[in-house]
Amino acid sequence: MSDAAFAGLMLLMLAGGAAGALLLRHAWRLREGKTPWRLAGWATLVFTMVWPAFALGPARGPFIAITLISAAAFAVVASSLQVRAAKTPRAARARASGGDSLAPEPAERPTTPWRTTLRWLLAGPIGMVAAMGIGICYAVWMPGETQTRLLIGGLIVPVVWGAAMAWTLADSRILRATAVLVGTAVVGFTLAILKGL
Amino acid sequence: MTAQPRARSFSPSPDFVRAVLKGHSGLGLAFAAALYLVCLTGTLAVFAREFQRWENPTAPRMESVSAETLNRAYLAALEKAGDGVEHVFINLPNRDLPWLMVTTEKDGERESLLADADGELTGGADMLWSEFLTRLHIHLHLPRSWGGFIVGLSGVALLSSLISGILAHPRIFRDAFHLRLGGSRRLQEADLHNRIGVWALPFHVIVSLTGALLGLSIVIVGVLGLALFKGDTDKVYSLFLPPHPVDDPRPAPPLDLRPMFAQAVARAPDGRIEYVMLEHPTEMGGAALFNVRTTPNRIAGVSAFAFDREGSLYHSSKAEDSNLGEKILGSLGPLHFGWFAGYTVKIAYGILGLGLTYLAAGGVHIWLARRRDKGRPAPNWEKVWASVIWGQPLALTAAAIAAIGWPTAELVLPIAVWGVVSLLALAAAWPLAPAALSRLGRGLTGALLLFLTTFHAIGRPGGDPVATAINLSLAAGGLLLLYTVARPHLSRALV
Numbered sequence: 001m002s003d004a005a006f007a008g009l010m011l012l013m014l015a016g017g018a019a020g021a022l023l024l025r026h027a028w029r030l031r032e033g034k035t036p037w038r039l040a041g042w043a044t045l046v047f048t049m050v051w052p053a054f055a056l057g058p059a060r061g062p063f064i065a066i067t068l069i070s071a072a073a074f075a076v077v078a079s080s081l082q083v084r085a086a087k088t089p090r091a092a093r094a095r096a097s098g099g100d101s102l103a104p105e106p107a108e109r110p111t112t113p114w115r116t117t118l119r120w121l122l123a124g125p126i127g128m129v130a131a132m133g134i135g136i137c138y139a140v141w142m143p144g145e146t147q148t149r150l151l152i153g154g155l156i157v158p159v160v161w162g163a164a165m166a167w168t169l170a171d172s173r174i175l176r177a178t179a180v181l182v183g184t185a186v187v188g189f190t191l192a193i194l195k196g197l
Numbered sequence: 198m199t200a201q202p203r204a205r206s207f208s209p210s211p212d213f214v215r216a217v218l219k220g221h222s223g224l225g226l227a228f229a230a231a232l233y234l235v236c237l238t239g240t241l242a243v244f245a246r247e248f249q250r251w252e253n254p255t256a257p258r259m260e261s262v263s264a265e266t267l268n269r270a271y272l273a274a275l276e277k278a279g280d281g282v283e284h285v286f287i288n289l290p291n292r293d294l295p296w297l298m299v300t301t302e303k304d305g306e307r308e309s310l311l312a313d314a315d316g317e318l319t320g321g322a323d324m325l326w327s328e329f330l331t332r333l334h335i336h337l338h339l340p341r342s343w344g345g346f347i348v349g350l351s352g353v354a355l356l357s358s359l360i361s362g363i364l365a366h367p368r369i370f371r372d373a374f375h376l377r378l379g380g381s382r383r384l385q386e387a388d389l390h391n392r393i394g395v396w397a398l399p400f401h402v403i404v405s406l407t408g409a410l411l412g413l414s415i416v417i418v419g420v421l422g423l424a425l426f427k428g429d430t431d432k433v434y435s436l437f438l439p440p441h442p443v444d445d446p447r448p449a450p451p452l453d454l455r456p457m458f459a460q461a462v463a464r465a466p467d468g469r470i471e472y473v474m475l476e477h478p479t480e481m482g483g484a485a486l487f488n489v490r491t492t493p494n495r496i497a498g499v500s501a502f503a504f505d506r507e508g509s510l511y512h513s514s515k516a517e518d519s520n521l522g523e524k525i526l527g528s529l530g531p532l533h534f535g536w537f538a539g540y541t542v543k544i545a546y547g548i549l550g551l552g553l554t555y556l557a558a559g560g561v562h563i564w565l566a567r568r569r570d571k572g573r574p575a576p577n578w579e580k581v582w583a584s585v586i587w588g589q590p591l592a593l594t595a596a597a598i599a600a601i602g603w604p605t606a607e608l609v610l611p612i613a614v615w616g617v618v619s620l621l622a623l624a625a626a627w628p629l630a631p632a633a634l635s636r637l638g639r640g641l642t643g644a645l646l647l648f649l650t651t652f653h654a655i656g657r658p659g660g661d662p663v664a665t666a667i668n669l670s671l672a673a674g675g676l677l678l679l680y681t682v683a684r685p686h687l688s689r690a691l692v
Contacts, residue, residue, distance in 0.1 A: 147522030169220030
């Protein structure tokens, strides 16, 4: 493919991303009759992700599209920029205390040093071991080429570990989280060692 | 009482949201500095090859080389290195790096040399800055396994923050187009944090997932080896890497690459040889591995052919025959750094990477603004965070000046400069207010960037347009930073 053709396809992807984001923004701004615009917006974004698979490769094309759609959407969001007058800290405090909060306040939960320590152990090393148990269990038990099983098992590790982190740092029932993660690790490694590759 | 809209039934409960937000906030604060540094250096590392060209603007550029040229350059580098060379790595010209570069490895020391289109060596390749930058991103200049683990752990924390961030912000999609700057600091930071978070979410997931896997690979392979191969990690690696040649340390004349080059071309006539690795080139057990890009429409489109001393093929893996696992493995690096579709995607990665860096920094700003709004400010943390945020660009710029000024120095020079400037920036948090720290950091970084580009343009003139583009970009960044210092309303917004 020539450089000019490649650049043209890139521009089409940027245009598709911007068009999809503009359609969604229009839908978001309407009080009624949002659905057609919203559907058109999502359809444009999905189409912009799909067609590059045929032109630029089944994996490469969509990954290029995902990147360029995000960049184009940034430009659309930036075009919606509202500049406001600066608020004094006192006004900001009054706003916050008046219940007009931006987002819910994080939970204030009573804690003890051992609960805090256990929570971070669960989010860290225990979550990692549990995630590795699942990843290795996948690599051992699922069908397919060895390399594929190992790589997907490897990809599972950060995903499960990240999810375990999010869960254990949020869940107030810390003993339940401990039991689930330790149990997952024990079961995962036992199953993996029992079968082997 | 009016009926609730149906969509509300999918909304998480306020208690759930507050609990997840607590975890999101705690995790973000715990990893904030590491994430900021890894994201900032990662954004710059997208352009690592361009920085290499910037460091060597006079390097001979070419589109391709013949077998004869390749062989001549490699033999000259081998002769220059003397006896006992264990490995030779040869980068052949490609679009990103249009050089013929030969790197010899002897007693664990590497030396990179550039050659012209006739295969004559033209001198050493300066890569102090690009090496400093990429190693800082990959393992923070700590021992490789520990540093890699910390970076991988940061990737997991980022991935976890993305999960909890989406769960903790039920309005994140409803407010997808709100960007209100200049009013309440907390609203401004929250808008920027959430807009960048949601619109670049696929990019954030790709970068954090691939980064986590790359960083944790040593640990994961170790555990796999322990659980499945009785601790033999080599068996895991052997599933993905070409086999080593049979060891035969008897001395021999240098390998002749020409017949192997011809064979590699014959096996992949539409391909482009990008890289050659030689093992023990002056031993009877010598061998050469040729990497050939055969399928341009693939992220991992490289085929590999390995030849022994006699030119017999002992390993062949074609990109088009690779299985899903091999494709994923070959895609991790290009997807992580944006090295799979030329400059447009690299620039987009640069913009999105800056966004991700802002995400890491902005989370702490929201926490600090929330505390201030609630009448419980944390002035010391505000100072420390301002010194981290604006101290790192300054420290990286100072390291670049040191690397450009003394290109033959050891890697320890830019590391020391970066470390000292980072510590000085932290120390400045003691007497200075956050606004002053921010202004000082931006002002000094802007001035040093302008000095760096001038110093580079005068000290290293050359015809490489990529080096000129890098200088112009750095100068534009420097001017932008100085502009923010000169405009009080921008200064207030950037504390």
